[in-house]
Amino acid sequence: MGQRKRWINGSMFAFEKVQKEMAQTTSSKMAVADFFLKLQIFYLNMSNFLVYFAPALMLFTFHLTMQTLAEDYLSSLFSLSETKSVGSIVYATFV
Numbered sequence: 001m002g003q004r005k006r007w008i009n010g011s012m013f014a015f016e017k018v019q020k021e022m023a024q025t026t027s028s029k030m031a032v033a034d035f036f037l038k039l040q041i042f043y044l045n046m047s048n049f050l051v052y053f054a055p056a057l058m059l060f061t062f063h064l065t066m067q068t069l070a071e072d073y074l075s076s077l078f079s080l081s082e083t084k085s086v087g088s089i090v091y092a093t094f095v
Contacts, residue, residue, distance in 0.1 A: 015041050018037060
């Protein structure tokens with residue numbers, strides 16, 4: 001992960017240097033190249049953003065899924081109120 005971070009930051013500095021050097025020259029071809037360079041910098045920033053926040057978002061959705069599963073499905077499956085339910089059978093087995 002550390003090496004990848006250095007590569008991403010190194011690429012960012014390289015793109016910025018090229019963009020500064022391209023800003024000194026004016027031509028229609030350079031305007032198109034500058035647009036695509038800005039598009040590449042935007043893509044690099046978005047991938048850098050995803051590297052840090054996508055795992056957190058994934059863990060958050062896992063947590064919500066497991067919490068919903070436990071509250072809606074497992075609590076009714078293992079309830080002790082009914083004598084024929086799985087929860088009562090499991091409770092009776094170990095108690």
